[in-house]
Amino acid sequence: MDAVEDIKARLNIEDVVGEYVELRRAGRNYKGLSPFTAERTPSFMVSPEKAIWHDFSSGKGGNMFSFVMEMEGLDFKGALEHLARKAGVDLAQYRTGRSAETGKQKDRLYQALDLSVRFYQAQLRGNKSALEYLLKKRQFSKEIVLKFGLGYAPNTGRALVDFLQKKGFTPRELQQAGLSARSYRGGPRDMFRGRIMVPLMDAQGRALGFTARLLADEPDSPKYINTPQTMLYDKGRHVFGLHLAKEALRREGFAVLVEGNLDVIASHQAGIAQVVATAGTALTESHLKSINRFTGDIRLAFDQDKAGIAAAERAIPIAGKVGVTLGIITIPDGKDPDELVRKDPELWRKATQQHQYALDWLIEKYQHQLDLQTATGKRQFSDTLLRVVRQLPDQVEQDHFIDKIADVSGISREALQAKMTAIGSERRTLRRPKVDVTAASLPDVVKYQDHFMALVLLRPGLRDYMDLVSPEMLPQEAAQELFVHLVQHPDFGIETGAPVPAALSGLADYVKILGLQYDELYRDREDVDLINEVIYVRSELIKQHVKHQKARIASQLDDADDASALLAEVRELDNLLKNVSKE
Template structure:
């Protein structure tokens, strides 16, 4: 059902457009307005403007413009009903009962449930790291020099060995296994039996730009295992590895302030660099760099330092990153590491 006009008007009045846009775009004040590089197309000179008094934005390069609802629809790829619900929740505006019964609301509720189950899973993994059974994971982190405050900041955890430890934990909290599977937390055997996707692995939560858990990266803790060294969440309604940058949530303020990113390969590269004070480090972690990754990064900075591993695969990845970043209009610098060294 359509939303009443009064609801739309309340959202427009209560939402601070500068704050909303500023969460994902580096805005610079220009008189009474704000300017930025457009988040919807590549450009070298800012042509994207936010007019807070009028509550609108406009890009004079690609032509996109509108209000807070339009921005959320375009940037987060939401439908109109999804954007209205997103902003109403943000502004603390209750929705009319008739809107609550719509199919779009059901879809929104499903997405909300995905965020909830992923957050509960992240908390479970974090608590498991400090319990009996997490010794191997703690020892590994100590060996890599990762301090306790860094573990807490990045939400690092441990997936226990059992085949259904997380599964049972989530069941006890009222989550259905179908939702767990949709969130990428459980897989199914050839007989259809669900089991934990991550087992006896170090867990790295992956966050979206506003700090919500959308997936996980997991490193094996037995080097002799034939299993993949790293296992990541599958594609889900929340997680698309071709456009998600690991560490972006923790780096976003520094990226805007300093104007450059340090692009590395893996989770621990990002974590140890942040711990060392290089807080603009981000990684693709689990997939090759794509143009979509760079489009996302372009919203925050215009310069990138590529710091990949010194092995042959790292060298090839560096050349590809250099080509893609130049094509997207970045100023690019390559940092060459001694052979055998990680960032």
Template structure:
């Protein structure tokens, strides 16, 4: 039903935005606005604002905004019509009466919902009777407790083909209405029969908890398909459903995360184990509607897919479909169980802690895109490198949001630059491979960052003092480079700092990361001091300002710190995880997200500055 604009304006005029929002958010006056903590995700610093003059609210942490109607829709999970009805009653505004056709349509929808609810109760009751013994045995085998069965309203569809029809007829429901509700079917020239027969019944509920349809699990190998869903009808649309959304929503908003798994019973297992912000998709196909629903719950949902080939292919499909919809702050993280198990098997093997550990190993969408395009790529010729670059350019062009598109272009070009450079030069004196592989190039990247970091420290000694604490704590994986780092710190912090006093024992490391001056037999300089670091960062040949060198050092240092933090998360997630450890892991993940974002922005600035420098000296 449509409402005239003047009526909506009248409701908003009588109910200030701060009054409606203030029932759910503790607001404090801040100038001409009100400020409070986001009601949609956890935060410590208020980023939620209400402006009564504009009649609007703005949640900068959750990237949401709207008027009083939109607020109730988002907060309570109700429809626009329901929000208008509720606020109109509060404001004392009479709504226009719907016409007869609208009344009839709405009554039909209510009747369909009632039929489905009666059906759900029937299945719940049948599970408790003697005919449901095999289904109860299956539920017990899956490890589901009685209270879990009750909470999720699991049931049993009897093996007889007309039990539900007889039951609903006794409740005064017509066969036609049963068919329209998707719980009874009638094939051509055959009598009506129950749609679900001899199966475990899993109710599908909307975000208010109302049952819309069912997913039915086979109880024997000869039942095909394994899962049978309610047919598409007026109230049930498979592509619009997220299983368990109504339970998970408040936990997702409070924790700032939500995990989507493939199977409905995977959701039940995770919930029973104590992991509450979890939802399920019906199969591996995640639709655009699913994406919006997941982003409504959390800014970066975790897609937890089975670790088999089908799960990985599903992730790659989702990446392609998600790119056009990406926007600042909204993306996806992907987690694949290392053992190839599904979420239920992970929970059965190690409980909630094991599931949290697997989630902690998740990788961002950009990494899935990178792996998909580079894993099998050959980059041994200019043409093949150009082809890989074009594939990325074409994919990035599909991103609708300009800011995200620019960020992806910068990030991918940076990765390609490092990849092509690593693949085109020998490592550690080894003979260059005729067919460089992606994995070999990636393995060398972390070591290259360590060498670049230390080379820049020699080139700009003042950076050692400025970043002393961070340089002391950053992880250096190569023992000889770790020792060289300590020598640089010792010299920089001595009474008379002088890097020229580096001992002979560290000469090989100095040559590796920076490069000493080299002369031929006639005394001519064939390689100047610093030639090694200039190979790693060619822009140094054009004598950029020390500020630029310092920013490259900052970016490289942060990249190594991020890599170390990722390793720390993986290590902490591999053992027993208590609540304190889980909070620490989640805090680390949130901090990593912010640091990655800031480091990407710095890289974007460095790329632009480098381009300007090359243009200034006449190099294209």
């Protein structure tokens, strides 16, 4: 038995899903409201017999691992580790060689960091100055201090090192966890001393490191220091507060990204929990990808000084690459979120709602900063903004903002296009982007794909309607493999609920999901209804395929020396549509 099967044997899928979705028994299955859409009629299904789930409103489905991946924003490895902890499975026994050793090493570092959080919390309770700073100056409640695990590092030099060494941790392990540094005498000493400690947690709430704020003013010491890069902590990937913001991000549909960890804590205390931070480092693609697992609407609430404007300039192209919508929040009177929350939480709540699209905000900023009546002002205005616009991945958006820059500055569109071409002379910039043919309308395409495959799998008499469909029309690999299998084995038959044959063992979960869909949607339908349904979903599949292929061809026409082959492909696609419309 491998780790996946061991976990499946110990956990019931309805129990795993039930931690996130309120489920009610519906015959052999369970039903609940989709956690991915705002539906009012339950269409989210869990089948204990098949150990699968399917959400009819969003088209998503899979096993307990894919569900945790969706809900926690994890990759498969992260979901495996998450469920292994829940099931009490030791993954080390399934690892070999270097992988096993690395896994054990990480587990030790997690343990050391968890003990450190508790140690610093205990030290906080006995330090009057630290408590006054958090409870009176920062006005944090005791509940929020506990929720974020805030603590205090004593200024004695070796307090934490001595504590952890007594617990059996070696000096090397403490250094690897970023908890100690070498003193000038050569021995280990505490990395953090005389500081308020803010644990940096991963998306599952495990400590990775700390942000430490100086408690007493020391002119030669930095106010904030972070754990250095370690095996666990990577500042370019870590999003502070994500473990406590996940539910709010889904519920509210947007994320607010602030600069300071204490801004996050203050906002959560005010009941505005969709707020996270990058913990004092520049925004990266990894940061946006982590947040995008929960929402694609991300709003920056950074300082609006020169550094803040520069941060927005860097962030806009990254957001375009990741595929998220980036907005800017303007905070009244230029305050920090923490200051605004202390003044009036409702003002901060309203500010998070009144965002402006990032590039519109940037244009407006430079419009007020520069004199656009002068040649110098126009040159600086166009230089700065065209460098940002050039990096936008979407042609339509590029086109829109060139028009806007022309309108605001009084520079002709032709001059702006020429200048942008010169800026990006290493490659043509004003062109259609390369199209991901599976990206647009993917949820609808997946629904049509699964409904079509459920019908032709469970009703062999409908397989004649596979004639106009080809594997590349199906966006998911599992559907493509099953389609090819049915073409090669036209007499293949299977009943819903029956064991999945060995020939399809690699597609077992997908076949079970199709069986669940068939039972819910088609089990009691008349034959004529099923024929009409398979014709309809096939038609929609083909229409979506033609639409995406034409978009791909259009993007290639700019570069084509001879467009005849591409135009011939367009004619073939048109003929395919005609054949579909005849039926």
